[in-house]
Amino acid sequence: MIKSVQNNARALVVGALMLAGTVLSSAQAEEISYNHASMLAGSCFNCHGTDGRYGEDSIPSIAGQPAGVLLAQLIAFKRDETPNTTVMNRIAKGYTEAELEALANYFASIRD
Amino acid sequence: MKHFITNRRETLKLLGATGAVAALGSWGVPAWSNGGPGHVVVVGGGFGGATAAKYLKRYNPALQVTLVEPVERFYTCPFTNLYLGGLREFESVGHDYRELKDRYGVNVLHTTAQDIDAAAHTVTLGDGSTLRYDRLVLSPGIEIRWDALEGYGEDAAEKAPHAWKAGEQTLLLKRQLEAMDDGGVFILSAPANPFRCPPGPYERVSMVAHYLKTHKPRSKVLLLDSKDGFSKQGLFMDGWAEVYGDMIEWVSLSDDGRVVRVDADRLEVETEFGERHQAGVLNVVPPQKAGWIADRAGVTDESGWVPIKPATFESTQVSDIYVVGDATVAAPMPKSGFVANAQAKVAAMAIVSSLAEREMPPASWANTCYSIIAPGYGISVAGVYSVQDGAIAEVEGSGGISPRDADPDFRRREAEHAVGWYNAICQDTWGTRPA
Numbered sequence: 001m002i003k004s005v006q007n008n009a010r011a012l013v014v015g016a017l018m019l020a021g022t023v024l025s026s027a028q029a030e031e032i033s034y035n036h037a038s039m040l041a042g043s044c045f046n047c048h049g050t051d052g053r054y055g056e057d058s059i060p061s062i063a064g065q066p067a068g069v070l071l072a073q074l075i076a077f078k079r080d081e082t083p084n085t086t087v088m089n090r091i092a093k094g095y096t097e098a099e100l101e102a103l104a105n106y107f108a109s110i111r112d
Numbered sequence: 113m114k115h116f117i118t119n120r121r122e123t124l125k126l127l128g129a130t131g132a133v134a135a136l137g138s139w140g141v142p143a144w145s146n147g148g149p150g151h152v153v154v155v156g157g158g159f160g161g162a163t164a165a166k167y168l169k170r171y172n173p174a175l176q177v178t179l180v181e182p183v184e185r186f187y188t189c190p191f192t193n194l195y196l197g198g199l200r201e202f203e204s205v206g207h208d209y210r211e212l213k214d215r216y217g218v219n220v221l222h223t224t225a226q227d228i229d230a231a232a233h234t235v236t237l238g239d240g241s242t243l244r245y246d247r248l249v250l251s252p253g254i255e256i257r258w259d260a261l262e263g264y265g266e267d268a269a270e271k272a273p274h275a276w277k278a279g280e281q282t283l284l285l286k287r288q289l290e291a292m293d294d295g296g297v298f299i300l301s302a303p304a305n306p307f308r309c310p311p312g313p314y315e316r317v318s319m320v321a322h323y324l325k326t327h328k329p330r331s332k333v334l335l336l337d338s339k340d341g342f343s344k345q346g347l348f349m350d351g352w353a354e355v356y357g358d359m360i361e362w363v364s365l366s367d368d369g370r371v372v373r374v375d376a377d378r379l380e381v382e383t384e385f386g387e388r389h390q391a392g393v394l395n396v397v398p399p400q401k402a403g404w405i406a407d408r409a410g411v412t413d414e415s416g417w418v419p420i421k422p423a424t425f426e427s428t429q430v431s432d433i434y435v436v437g438d439a440t441v442a443a444p445m446p447k448s449g450f451v452a453n454a455q456a457k458v459a460a461m462a463i464v465s466s467l468a469e470r471e472m473p474p475a476s477w478a479n480t481c482y483s484i485i486a487p488g489y490g491i492s493v494a495g496v497y498s499v500q501d502g503a504i505a506e507v508e509g510s511g512g513i514s515p516r517d518a519d520p521d522f523r524r525r526e527a528e529h530a531v532g533w534y535n536a537i538c539q540d541t542w543g544t545r546p547a
């Protein structure tokens with residue numbers, strides 16, 4: 001089932017990547033510091049593990065994914081465009097697009 | 113945590129390479145590069161305290177961090193209901209402090225903090241020695257109000273357990289369930305708000321009903337409530353009807369559900385309007401307040417809980433003392449392990465920022481409470497929170513409960529995600545992984 005969530009989300013990526021382009025430029029230079037991004041990301045660790053690395057269970061790992069993919073997935077959750085989401089839509093709606101972008105950058109930057 | 117610094121360089125490289133420089137241009141220098149030395153003492157190694165200790169070291173490895181926690185193995189309340197239902201072993205909810213010591217260099221002292229002198233900035237330990245702190249974090253969890261419910265003192269809890277702190281109480285309740293006759297009545301008395309884990313009593317009766325349905329199907333579950341409504345009520349009641357038929361009966365405050373007297377010897381309770389109920393097993397979830405050390409520190413108010421400054425979780429009453437978790441007044445955030453962990457990260461960032469004399473970024477928290485109604489049947493409530501007009505508030509449009517009309521596959525996935533959540537938060541908090 002999770003597989004299909006991922007696949008669905010990835011299927012949306014192509015379309016959403018173009019969309020993400022708009023978002024990136026329309027983020028209105030809202031400045032989100034690294035510390036601010038770490039704090040936003042802290043709440044995600046509770047389900048995705050520290051730095052989003054966990055993912056051995058039913059919840060996918062998100063560390064080290066390309067920022068564009070993560071951002072597209074997050075925006076799709078926020079806009080209720082991901083079929084089969086259980087909770088990420090409810091969570092993504094708590095963040096502005098600029099915050100989602102900072103989150104995508106944060107998790108994309110995680111390496112071991 | 114030198115890899116953090118490496119990460120930042122990699123971040124710059126990566127984002128530079130993908131051309132998304134605009135997104136990154138403003139990312140400030142991480143607070144730890146300023147490395148202001150200081151000693152932070154954390155009291156309590158549960159969800160809030162263990163997370164605070166880890167994240168203080170992550171945000172600034174140069175800090176000296178001491179964690180004071182009496183137990184060497186911490187048993188979480190989350191998933192003890194699953195143990196009662198027969199879905200888990202008790203040991204599976206136990207965690208240790210090795211990651212904090214070995215990986216993060218936290219000085220872990222297995223003793224109790226006996227007293228706090230806020231003026232002198234000292235904590236007195238079990239052996240009489242003292243620790244001096246620059247900043248103090250308290251995450252002592254809850255204390256039972258032994259004087260708030262007639263007949264329910266510490267002795268009574270040996271016969272009518274609360275099992276609202278994980279450990280001997282949980283094991284006692286399980287033994288009583290196993291010894292109960294088929295056809296007996298399990299009574300749970302639920303308190304008024306606020307209390308630890310708003311959906312907890314309702315998950316507990318679900319798991320007890322699962323156990324009884326499997327082993328003692330003629331038994332009943334009676335939930336006597338001091339409230340007229342509860343967390344995820346519609347979802348719970350749908351699930352109860354669907355899975356357990358009429359086994360679980362909920363009696364609201366208005367229908368005379370409030371227990372006013374407990375007779376633990378007879379396993380009998382009396383409600384507000386004088387009705388008496390006889391139990392086979394009696395589980396009293398009593399009124400609560402902040403852990404007692406918060407009183408010693410002078411941070412509690414007349415409610416028994418700890419008021420905090422929303423943006424930092426510093427006490428409103430005593431400076432340099434930060435309080436997180438169940439002990440605090442942080443509504444609309446619930447008293448959950450998820451929230452205690454999220455608050456601890458904010459407090460850790462606030463402390464690191466204040467010691468380095470840097471500005472604190474705007475605080476952000478989230479919560480999700482999963483509850484298991486039956487094996488393969490999970491539900492959740494979620495929320496994202498920020499500071500709005502000086503108070504903690506839920507971000508508009510975020511969160512909410514699982515859909516009422518979801519199909520069985522949705523419920524099954526949420527039951528699996530509950531396990532994923534449990535494993536992830538325990539990894540994040542204590543660094544432990546399931547055996």
Ligand SMILES: Cc1cc2nc3c(=O)[nH]c(=O)nc-3n(C[C@H](O)[C@H](O)[C@H](O)COP(=O)(O)OP(=O)(O)OC[C@H]3O[C@@H](n4cnc5c(N)ncnc54)[C@H](O)[C@@H]3O)c2cc1C
Pocket residue numbers: 155156157158159160161180181182183186188189190191192193223224225226251252253254275276277308309312316403404405436437438439447448449450451452480481482
């Ligand atoms: C049945 C049940 C089910 C639950 N299920 C969930 C769930 O599914 N999801 C969820 O998010 N939450 C759940 N919770 C809530 C969760 O357990 C609490 O919200 C969480 O434990 C709060 O963390 P804390 O750090 O405030 O306190 P705790 O985790 O209780 O930690 C407090 C620690 O402080 C220590 N301490 C106290 N006083 C001192 C002192 N003077 N000196 C040194 N150490 C001290 C204690 O030994 C303890 O280890 C549940 C609770 C219950 C009862």
